[in-house]
Amino acid sequence: MLVNLSIPWVIIGHSERRALLNESNEFVGDKVAYALSQGLKVIACIGETLEERESGSTMAVVAAQTKAIAGKVTNWDNVVLAYEPVWAIGTGKVATPAQAQEVHCELRKWLHENVGGDIAASTRIIYGGSVNGANCKELAAQPDVDGFLVGGASLKPEFVDIIKAAMVKKN
Numbered sequence: 001m002l003v004n005l006s007i008p009w010v011i012i013g014h015s016e017r018r019a020l021l022n023e024s025n026e027f028v029g030d031k032v033a034y035a036l037s038q039g040l041k042v043i044a045c046i047g048e049t050l051e052e053r054e055s056g057s058t059m060a061v062v063a064a065q066t067k068a069i070a071g072k073v074t075n076w077d078n079v080v081l082a083y084e085p086v087w088a089i090g091t092g093k094v095a096t097p098a099q100a101q102e103v104h105c106e107l108r109k110w111l112h113e114n115v116g117g118d119i120a121a122s123t124r125i126i127y128g129g130s131v132n133g134a135n136c137k138e139l140a141a142q143p144d145v146d147g148f149l150v151g152g153a154s155l156k157p158e159f160v161d162i163i164k165a166a167m168v169k170k171n
Contacts (some may be wrong), residue, residue: 003039010035011149013045013065015086025068032079033072041078043149044069045128046107050087059106066107070115080124081107082149088129089151097138097145100127104144133158136165 002010012035013028023031028044035042046065048058066081073079083103088095095103104125112120127139128149133156139145147166153159 007040009041009043011043011045011082013069015045015047015084015089018045019086025065028065029068029072032069036073036075036078041080043080043082043126045082045084045149047084047086047129050093053085053087058103059110062103062107063110066110067114070111076115076119076123080126080147082126082128083107084128084149091130094130094132094135095127097135097142100129100139101142101144104142104146108144131162133161136162137168140165140168 012031013023017023018028032042032044046062046069048061052058052061062083069079069081083100085095085099085103087093104127107125108120108123111123124146125144126147126149127145128151130153131139131148131150132153136148139148148162150159150162153162
């Protein structure tokens with residue numbers, strides 16, 4: 001139906017759906033595979049809760065989520081990974097640029113080791129944890145942050161600043 005409406009992209013695995021609808025990693029992986037099979041492009045969301053971060057489990061959680069997706073993807077051309085730390089969404093808490101870079105870098109290493117070097121180099125990994133006009137430039141300056149998944153700030157005038165920061169990164 002989305003393809004028929006000329007909607008090319010779908011967001012799958014968003015933290016709210018994982019939490020409210022109990023969508024498991026495996027279910028998210030199945031949804032990614034189905035969306036791709038229907039000709040859609042996918043933004044696949046991954047991220048940890050505050051409890052998981054504070055216990056030092058960030059990479060274990062994010063790797064497990066990515067593994068469930070990677071196991072279902074045969075062609076990564078139409079897949080973007082969105083790291084959205086659940087603890088930084090709508091809470092006013094924001095990952096520092098260094099924290100975002102650390103997870104993005106580790107995700108890229110995970111892709112390299114488990115999927116392939118070409119995939120790791122070409123897959124976009126975007127950041128989606130309370131991006132706003134005040135933090136977008138520093139986040140965009142991180143080498144492994146390839147763009148943003150913007151929520152509430154997309155409804156505000158500062159969204160223009162976020163777009164500009166992403167465009168500078170692209171160029």
